[in-house]
Amino acid sequence: MDTLENRLQRRIHVSLYALLFLTVLLGISVLLEGCSDKCQLTSEYAYYEPVYTPIAELRNSVQVEAPKALEAVGKIYYKGETLFVNEPGNGIHIINNADPAHPVAQKFLSVPGSYELAVKGNTLYTDSYVDLVAFDIRDLNNIHEIARLENVFTNVGSLGFTVNENGVVTDWEKKKMVNLSEPDCETVLQPWGGVYFDRGIALSSAAASNFNAKAAITPGTGSGPGVGGSLNRFALNAGHLYLLDGPDMQVVDVTTETSPMAKSRVNVAWGIETIFPYDKNIFVGSTAGMHIFDISSPEAPVKVSTYEHIRSCDPVVVDGQYAYVTLRSGTTCQGFTNQLEVIDIKNLASPQILKVYPFTNPHGLGIDNTTLFICDGDDGLKAFDASDINAIDKHLLAHYKDINAIDVIPFDDVLMMIGTDGIYQYDYSDASKITLLSHIDIVPHVD
Structure with a gap:
């Protein structure tokens, strides 16, 4: 029987549902209004x-030039009594380091797209964007190209813009300031501080103020070899x-140093950054860990293991049964860890x-016997006795x-160090x- 009490209860329930429905609608309306307001905001960007x-x-742009001032410092390499210093994207400074207290600049080898280097015997190897180039450096007054492996590097690019029919991205040109509306409730910027726009990129004011076109370009990376940094x-x-x-890791046969031959390509992982040779092994540092390869068969590296760590930048050096790895935070490193890890690699x-x-913000490192050197970013250079x-x-x-x-690079009781303001030797x-033995200043280029 439908009593008065039952009818009242049904009406109360209906009223409650209606009130709840109206409340939800009101909440959605407020959220949409807030989102709409935010989406209507515009921000000023620099368009490149x-x-x-x-x-x-x-x-056809490679040439040997007279020595000149360092405008920037990239990778370093030491062979014999010569220090080779890369100027990112521009070439290599060749410095006589017979007397580390008085280094003498001898030549500048202008190579567009040079970021990496290595020296074997009398041959200098460097990248030139997509190519690997070999130079005869036996006579510094007659440095000349002797070999070129074309299109070896397949991952050269700049902020997502890769090699195409127009060539290689070698610079970025600022065109104008633009106002961009928020495409949704929260614009997600790329790691480099901007968004893709029109035929290029749009950078926020903060990112544009620190934008370095050369840094935005990413390289693909006796008679014995010399010594490189970490x-x-x-x-x-x-x-x-x-x-x-x-x-990937590519293998090039340089047994005959003047005739390099590409042999194989081994997939390692995304995020690989540094490489360190030791004994019959190769240690590859990455943003996610350290990869160890056995190169008993030099042209067929075999992965032995991977030591994983928190996402961070990861240089590595090895001495005996220990690997020393520095992890650091930073925009490109996408991590918050700043530390030195000591790893037992007796069992690879x-x-x-x-x-x-x-540590504060450790970058490169080196070890000679028991003396360990850590480049701790803006907290300077630190040297430790690592016996214990x-x-x-x-x-x-x-x-x-x-x-x-x-x-x-620690070698034969002389430490060669690169800093943001030049080259130091100790x-x-x-x-x-x-x-301290000497310091070569960086003299920034002024347009």
């Missing part, structure tokens, strides 16, 4: 278009040159972490605070009294 240079023009993407070992290119198939030490793996932080030998340290023959 890529500048392409034909590959044929680049291949940030290098080229490595010589067992008569072969190992090159990082995108997610199963690397084990032994110790972790906090479990107490490295307790044995600081030296700390140079007033430099922004990037990478080092005498560490007495580890308890490390002394």
Whole structure:
């Protein structure tokens, strides 16, 4: 029987549902209005278009020049008594370092798109955007190109713009300021601080103020080899040159150093950054971990293991049974970790972490016997006695605070270090009294 009480209860339920429905509609309306307001906002961006240079023009642009001032410092390499310093995208400075207290600039080898380098015997290898180029440096007054492997690097690009029929992106030209409306409730910027727009890119004001066109271009990366820094993407070992290119490692036979021959390409992983040769192995540092390869058969590297870590930039050096890895945060590194990790690699198939030490923002590193050098970004250069793996932080030998340290090569009691303001050299023959020998300043180019 439909009593008065039942009818009242039904009406109350209907009223409650109606009230709930209206509340939801009101909430959605408020959200949409808020979203609409936000979507109507506009922001000012700097619009850039890529500048392409034909590959044929680049291949005809190599030349040997008189020594000149360092305008920027990239990778470094040491062979014999000569220090080779890359100027990113422009070429290589050749410096006589017979007396580290008085280095003498000798030549500048102008190579467009040069970011990496290695030296074997009397042959210098470098990248030129998509090509690997070899130079005879036996006579510095007659440096000349002797070989070129064309189109070896397949991952060269700049902010997503790759090689095409127009050539290679070699620069970015600012065209105008533009106002862009928010396409949705929250614009998602690319890691480089902008968005793709029209035929180029649009950068936020903050990103545009720090935009470096050269830095935006990404490279694909006795008679024995020389010594490279911990940030290098080229490595010589067992008569072969190992090159990082995108997610791959390429193998080039340089047994006959004047006639390089491309042999194989091995997929490693995305995010690989640095390469370090040791004994019959290659250690590849990446944003996600350290990959170890056996090169007993030089042209057929075999992955032995991968040591994984928190996402971060990852240079690596090896000495004996230990690998030393620095992890750092930063825009391109996409991480928040700043530390040194010491890893036991006695069993290459199963690397084990032994110790972790906090640092400020560690970049490159190097070790000679028990002296460990850490480039700790804007906290300077630090040297430690690493005899006791479990107490490295307790044995600081030296700390140079007033430099922004990037990478080092320790060799024969002389430390060659690159910083944001030039090249430093130190005498560490007495580890308890490390002394500065020389400093070559960077002189920025002024348009």
